Amino acid sequence: MLSLLLPSLLKKLHFDRRLVHLALAALPFTASAQAPSQKPVEGGTLTYAVSQEPTSLVSFLDTKTDNRNVSAKVTEGLLRYDAKFTPQPLLATEWQVSADGLKYSFKLRPGVKFHDGHDLTSEDVRYSVLTQKKQGPRGRITLANVERVDTPDPLTAVIVLSKPAPFLLKSLSSAELPIVPAHRYSDGEPLGNSNITAPVGTGPFVFEQWVRGSHLVLRKNPNYWRKGYPHLDRVIVKFVRDPAAISTAVETGEVDVAQGVGLADLDRLAANPKLKIDDTYDGFLNNASFLEFNLENPVLANVKVRHAIAQAIDRNFIRNTIYYKRVEVVNSPVPRVLADYYDDSTFRYPFDVAAANRLLDEAGQPKQANGQRFSLRVSYIPGAEFKRTTDYLRSALGRVGIKVEVVDGDLPTFLKRVYTTRDFDININGLGRLFDPTVGVQRIYWGDGVRNPLIWINGAHYDNPQVDELFRQAAVEVDAGKRAAQFKQVQQIVGRELPVLPLVSVPLIQVYSARVHNLNNSIDLMAGDLADTWVEPRK
Template identity: 50%
Template sequence: MKMSRRNTLLLGAAFGAGLLPSLPTFAQSAKTPKAGGILNAIAVGEPTTLVPLLDSNTRTRVISTKILEGLVNFDDKFNPRPVLATSWSISEDGLRYTFNLRQGVKWHDGKHFSSADVRFSLLAFKRLGPRGRITFANVTDVETPDPHTAIVVLSKPTPFLLRALTGGETPILAAHTYPTDDLTTSKNGTSPIGTGPFVFEEWKRGSYVKLKKNPVYWQAGLPYLDGVVTRFVGDGASASIALETGEAHLSNDVSLVDIDRLRQNPQLSVDIYTDAYLNNAQIFEFNLENPILAKTDVRHALAHAIDRNFIVDAIFFGAAKPAASTIPAVFSEYNDEVPFQYPFDPQKASELLDGAGFSKKDDGIRFSLRLAFLPGDTFKKTAEYLRSAFGKIGVRVDILDGDLGTYIKRIYNERGFDINLNGISRLFDPTAGVQRLYWSDGIKNVAPYVNAAHYNNPEVDKLFRAAAVEQDDAKRASHFKKIQAIVGVDLPNFAIVALPTIVARSAQAQSIVTTIDVTSGDFAAVWLEP
């Protein structure tokens, strides 16, 4: 199959030395894998669901990818590899993707996997997925001429479609586990049935999720592990301690302040990656329905009050990287990152606020704002920094705390915030990941992580629509750069830092990273050295 040049965009990305993250590479062990054992993982915070249909948060996908599978996955050079699809072809006009499906695959409840499941899944994600309305906007149907063939029919070319079909992004779901049209009522979200190497066994709320080996997995001889247990803790320090005491084999959530100490432990290994599939970032979003924040100069002022280098050094200990654009720097052809448009300049911030009619009152306060943040240690610390930074220019900030469910409800349903410190996966393509930050459709069709600002610019919508179907890279890049110029002035949101992905593990745990998206591998090849 001929691959577009877009599939090689990530190869040229590079970061500096020290703690700065690198793109994932798959280390091959010279040792013979051993079967058996339970991998104990530690996660900070608990997911709201175990299926990323309604909530695509990373907490969900790092567990779900062990249970559910996609049609393909990707190696460290972004080359596609067969999973539930054994091969595929694309019509000359780019409007039909034909997938030949793997035969003999069974769901964990014993029923047979078929093309009907593929059809159900893609259309379900198109209808309900937080990113699906954008990713699959051009999907008109999924034809199923036989149980082992699925043909995705498009109204317009969708050059990034194949990249969206991984187990982490668009897992194939068992259609029979969703018996009614109201997919939100299915028990599959809390006790999922998949085709993957591990079978769901138990979710003890507030404590752990337990998975066991799939004895009839379609990959002969896999998985090596007898099971995976993910235990939930309250902070990164607890995750670090669990690794040091041998209680856990793996965590993606260790405290950054502990990294140097963990690296000095000969029984542990710590690697810092750029997840080139998710491209996670801290994004600062303005609620444009607030009349104060509706003023462009106010948004510009708040952007000038943020010292991204301080955040990188003091909160991320050098492991993150300042971000100048919501389009990831790894998309070098699409990105127009110029020297930061809003450099740290508190004096200019104050002047802009004065000019916007918000002078300091007798108590030194211009106005007050409510700041919500995505639950997590670094987000909480960044929120506290922002409160201090904005306070220095006369803006009082009240921080709104809460768990993930409370956060999602507050931001996307209740609109009970003024500024939002969010964690956004900018994903494998700007159409799939970045567009949702600006897409006006997200105002009327509410979904988590979609346009929290309620930004509405018809020209930006038009440019995103054009980019979504453009197959010429140069023309596509032109659309994205025009978008960057417009939203850089409108500033409905503000990219702060590109987030690192940390893999801290016991020396016993082998073959952890096997896909481009780092922590969202299936763990089929993971094994424990005695």
């Protein structure tokens, strides 16, 4: 498991705001245990099967995991990170943080060109940062304290803050805050721009083709600034919704890498000497499954009803049966790996059907003659395990007299239902808790998401000014102890009020051919750029 936010690193980020980093060349980072003992083979095609088709090929204004994983191969960020989250050069070769923490100065790598031949300049950084601050689901939080971006020369960008942002230096990866070509967006609405679906970037691979519902093709960037990379000629990403079909495809060699295999197939695949399994914990995203209550439903607005539903659910069953014991039960929205911030003291809702029934009676929801109390519409984010969780939820809630109607659909339908039309009562969602609570956890509870709806922000429509204020304080607090206390107080409040019930962690497992080398070169694993990846020829 990757370790994040180590105390020493926290101390450094909080207190040493002088020279943070100075380097002139990016060093490759290999997240997997595989050592580069062989000389890479140049050329070839890597075929990758994934379970979900992206909605955008740039994680510019939609940081959905599937979007991130493609985007980072084409569009780069200012920095990359090693396994301990130490920043390394990418588009930026040098950076400094002022003593007061209000100015982040970046020197850009000279000679970098976008795939259409335009030079990368500080204006591209300025446009990318300010647009994501305004419209990005996470950028609105991550970049909330950004006042402006100065561009004193074409290769210098200075991000100026109104208040400190102690987490900012961890948020500048290719997948999280990509630097897009400003000239491609002009003055129009960025969400409708053609660069979203046919991206131009600076990365090791150039977008070639997207066949909706089938696959997309990336080809080698012959003018990539990192000389001698990438090794591959092409990357083909196939969209395969059926987990069993994904398992079969990697097992037969139809694809080289697979994400989204059936968890029930993993033991069999692990026994195949021609395959390898990477189940490294993604310490950047910290993905988890959550049950979100729509607090606009008057029944669910009663906290006793929410507590009852929590106790009607056996999360150990979800872990053991639905995820085949390959996940952990989650007892707080803050990841346990962020140990200084973690507090699960009020998220104690053990599985207890009798207690759930008693709480529902106390909440004024008695069973009727037919044995039912009320009905709920349950939606879920597309995915095999999320669907199975929803099916279990229907059975579990039925035992306490709650009738469940499952409403399903593809991802665009899901996003519209949860964040626009609000046509659900309970939602099973998958969310990244990320590398800092301000970036990943705040959005789950942020009251601004009620007044200014945006995808991936506050599906419950929870609105607690005290929680918002604690998050605001923590976002600018440079004292590690005070910041930890603020985050712990947030957890204690939302654990009692329970607008969202954490369920289990969500694994990101890759199964790949033993012919594939150096698959991951980023702390966020599949959101690496594949520049170091190479494939042995078939024998």
